Amino acid sequence: MSAATGSGTATTGMHRRFVLARRPDGLPQVDDFRLESVPLPTLPAGGLLVRNRFVSVDPGTRGRLGDRETYAQPLALGEVIQAATVGTVEASEHPKFKAGDWVAAAFGWQEWAASDGRGIRVVPDNGLSPSTAIGVLGIPGLTAYFGMLDIGAPQPGETVLVTSAAGAVGSAAGQIAMIRGARVVGVAGGPAKCAWLTGTLGFAGAIDHRAVSDMTAAVAAACPEGVDVLFDNVGNAMIDSVLPLMKRGGRIVVCGQMADYNRPAEQAPGLRNTRAFIGQRLTMRGLVAFDHVRQYPQAWADLTGWIRAGRLKYREDVVEGFEHLPQAFIGLFTGDNFGRRLVHLR
Ligand SMILES: NC(=O)c1ccc[n+]([C@@H]2O[C@H](COP(=O)([O-])OP(=O)(O)OC[C@H]3O[C@@H](n4cnc5c(N)ncnc54)[C@H](OP(=O)(O)O)[C@@H]3O)[C@@H](O)[C@H]2O)c1
The missing domain is CATH 3.40.50.720 (NAD(P)-binding Rossmann-like Domain)
Incomplete structure (x- = not known):
């Protein structure tokens, strides 16, 4: 797989994503999600290209799989499953991001993503695994x-x-x-x-x-x-x-x-x-x-301080392999996970 290296450059190769195939009835099933292989995204002018390394599975996603609006819009059939992600910048024309940066975003259940930089932040170098940016610090x-x-x-x-x-x-x-x-x-x-x-x-x-x-x-x-x-x-x-x-x-x-x-x-x-x-x-x-987004910096400072002081411990339950995302998600409803469940993209 090779990434785009210039603005608007066509990429070679494919990447995978999971989309909503049908709306679950009760406990979600693996077949409610469809694995697709699609061309790699191209680097947008002034934007960046990210390779996802950790993708979250969240109970709250269940509400978006139905057709009723909750505090978030329902996903459309065929839409990529929304989720928090942490990945590495592979190419960038954006002044705030450079290749090699770890970034936290919400690119969803897909291996790669292109972005104009909105809604993304560089994961601070705080001595913790970058995955914590969508876990105990997410x-x-x-x-x-x-x-x-x-x-x-x-x-x-x-x-x-x-x-x-x-x-x-x-x-x-x-x-x-x-x-x-x-x-x-x-x-x-x-x-x-x-x-x-x-x-x-x-x-x-x-x-x-x-x-x-x-x-x-x-x-x-x-x-x-x-x-x-x-x-x-x-x-x-x-x-x-x-x-x-x-x-x-x-x-x-x-x-x-x-x-x-x-x-x-x-x-x-x-x-x-x-x-x-x-x-x-x-x-x-x-x-x-x-709703508390303006207070996030204070919360991050407190949470990080408590972790460093040994007063806030956390567990990450990491499932290996992109293809296991649906099962990892479904397992949240049967208590399979022990701690923050994330899927690591090998
Ligand atoms: N309001 C918000 O902004 C917000 C944001 C994030 C998350 N949340 C909510 O916070 C809750 C926890 O989320 P999380 O990401 O931390 O997940 P989590 O607690 O790490 O994982 C879900 C756990 O729920 C328990 N569970 C599943 N089905 C259950 C049932 N029928 N009865 C009792 N317990 C059951 C299981 O634990 P046991 O094995 O211990 O039963 C399972 O491991 C969820 O309800 C989520 O929607 C809210």
């Missing part, structure tokens, strides 16, 4: 940061419950609450993830949601004084089971809905225990990390 880490600090706002000594706690967002959110002095309990699937939360991250407790039949009882046992902050990544049934245990003035961060994404919104479980909102003066708020 949308997952930023979502944890703004969700936990702006909405959860944990105080020293408070109890914070985080769901999907061994995942990319959840593990960062829980540790940020610990940095703020809270007692943190996580909900995760399986003994290995729970052991990592309590052993490596220092959570006060962990609940294996696959092993408990009564989530309210399990949370009550792990949080005997009640819950001040619920940071939820799972969905309505989880929130409903924790509502009776929320303390006065409690905050619920609605970050994600892993258990509800694969069904139409009207088929998701409802919330029944809403009386607690009155008695306990609760608030519940959602977030989208992009």
